[in-house]
Amino acid sequence: MKIEENINLSNYTTIQLGGTAKYFIKCENTADLIKALEFAKEKNLKIFILGGGSNIVFPDSGFDGLIIKSEGNEIKIISETDDSVEVYVSAGTDWDKFVEWSVDNGVTGIECLSGIPGSTGAVPIQNVGAYGQEVSSSIKRLYAIDVENSEEKIFSNQECKFEYRYSIFKGELKNKYFIAGIEFELSRVKDVNFKYPDLRKEIEQSEDFKKISSRIEKLRFIRNKVIEIRKRKGMVIDENDPDSVSCGSFFTNPVISYEDYKERLKRFPDFRLISSFPAKGGIKLSAAKLIEVSGFSKGYFENGVGISQKHSLALINKGGTSKALIELAEKIKAAVYNKFEINIEIEPVVV
Ligand SMILES: Cc1cc2nc3c(=O)[nH]c(=O)nc-3n(C[C@H](O)[C@H](O)[C@H](O)COP(=O)(O)OP(=O)(O)OC[C@H]3O[C@@H](n4cnc5c(N)ncnc54)[C@H](O)[C@@H]3O)c2cc1C
The missing domain is CATH 3.30.465.10 (Uridine Diphospho-n-acetylenolpyruvylglucosamine Reductase; domain 3)
Structure with missing residues (x-):
């Protein structure tokens, strides 16, 4: 088991963002994992488990602990x-x-x-x-x-x-x-x-x-x-497609009750533009439509980050930072809330 130091996390995330990890260990099996956990205990390090890095936003400041990356193939x-x-x-x-x-x-x-x-x-x-x-x-x-x-x-x-x-x-x-x-x-x-x-x-x-x-x-x-x-839709990782430098969908589709849905149709004229589907717990709303109708369209770009040209749910990185990405996500969330009083949740894990 190799213990690596000062590893750039942007090389391990599909959105290509994140600073440096202090320690980094690749684990293929339970024995490797147990050794990695012992190492973290000895050094009193916090740990974070990493897979393919396709649903994670690490901070620009990196991770001051041990990243345990799962590897292997069985x-x-x-x-x-x-x-x-x-x-x-x-x-x-x-x-x-x-x-x-x-x-x-x-x-x-x-x-x-x-x-x-x-x-x-x-x-x-x-x-x-x-x-x-x-x-x-x-x-x-x-x-x-x-x-x-x-x-x-x-x-x-x-x-x-x-x-x-x-x-x-x-x-x-x-x-x-x-x-x-x-x-x-x-x-x-x-x-x-x-x-x-x-x-x-x-x-x-x-x-x-x-x-x-x-x-x-x-x-x-x-x-x-x-x-x-x-x-x-830019939803397959492809080095020739800048719209795939993402975490996939950045927001989940909100689910509201049927009563709430009817109420909002009355209160917000543009609510009828939002696609909806029956779901467990009520009605699932299209987060993509909520975002578009709230004023953010495909291809929107600021501070090196933006919305994919192919899918309004995917935020992409084109030389930006995690800080800029989270600021954009918060701006989109606020716009949707101001327009429809609905909170859309961020899907990836923000470390
Ligand atoms: C282009 C693109 C398209 C996508 N399309 C979809 C889609 O259609 N549907 C969908 O649901 N998701 C989609 N995603 C999101 C993502 O691919 C999935 O959530 C995927 O399962 C994350 O796997 P990962 O190994 O990359 O996890 P990571 O991003 O490495 O980790 C995600 C979370 O899981 C934890 N974790 C990872 N491995 C383990 C483990 N072995 N034990 C415990 N915790 C662990 C991490 O700590 C972290 O909290 C997409 C992402 C991209 C970039």
């Missing part, structure tokens, strides 16, 4: 029946590599989560979701290490308390556990998923898709289509 079938497959995936495994594996093996459950950057260990944290799927529907249990005493704890799906872009690891157990590996249950029989309107439209219009009969080929088609749509 995908292992644990059991299988005619109907389903249980697979163990280690934390450091690239998420999209695992999605590709699932597609190539003809199992459904995570195909719409294609093209999302980052590590597998991070997907439960905010219950990653896209194009009508959430990862919580496919997680059976996960193996975590308590960072205080290095003890292992197994969390069942229910114990993770998954909700929209939320789990217990974002709430009461924030920064308390290192997720070492996850057991997924994927289906050999459930249909491939393309219920999400944008995706459904493109799939249904495709003559090529109609000709496909094999399950694996259908899954591959869906995966490629999701990646194609995501690319158009």
Whole structure:
């Protein structure tokens, strides 16, 4: 296990921001992790767990402690029946590599989560979701290490308390556990998923898709289509696309009650312009539309940071600072609040 010092965090985040980390250790397995935790205890260092850095904003001043980065690559079938497959995936495994594996093996459950950057260990944290799927529907249990005493704890799906872009690891157990590996249950029989309107439209219009009969080929088609749509929105990391120097969506879609929704329609004339969808707990509002109608459009730019040209939910960095990014985010939040009295929440983890 190598202990590195003074590591530039902007090289480890997709938004390419953040100062220097005092210490930095890459961990491939539990033994590495335990040694890293001992090192932090000896030196009385605070720790921070890093995956692929695709949902994090570190401060310009850096991190005066130990960054523990999950690494490694393990995908292992644990059991299988005619109907389903249980697979163990280690934390450091690239998420999209695992999605590709699932597609190539003809199992459904995570195909719409294609093209999302980052590590597998991070997907439960905010219950990653896209194009009508959430990862919580496919997680059976996960193996975590308590960072205080290095003890292992197994969390069942229910114990993770998954909700929209939320789990217990974002709430009461924030920064308390290192997720070492996850057991997924994927289906050999459930249909491939393309219920999400944008995706459904493109799939249904495709003559090529109609000709496909094999399950694996259908899954591959869906995966490629999701990646194609995501690319158009700058939502796939691509060194040739400046709009992908981001954390993905910077804000979550707010959910309000139906009564509140009706009330706001009366109070704010422009509220009818905001796209909305039925959701658990009421009505989910499009944060992208809230931002646009509040006066911030795609391509807006200030102090080296801005809004992607392709998606108004993605804030991007073009030579700016974390400070400028957070100031812009706060400005957007304030504009939405002034216009509709709605608080939009920042999605990435701001350290
Ligand atoms: C272009 C782009 C598109 C995106 N699209 C989507 C999308 O469609 N849907 C979506 O939900 N998200 C999306 N995201 C956000 C992001 O990719 C996901 O949240 C991803 O799961 C983060 O993984 P990561 O390994 O990069 O985590 P990091 O950014 O490294 O960490 C995120 C948080 O998880 C914690 N963490 C990481 N690994 C572990 C671990 N092993 N144990 C405990 N805690 C851990 C960190 O401490 C931190 O709090 C997108 C991001 C980008 C840049």
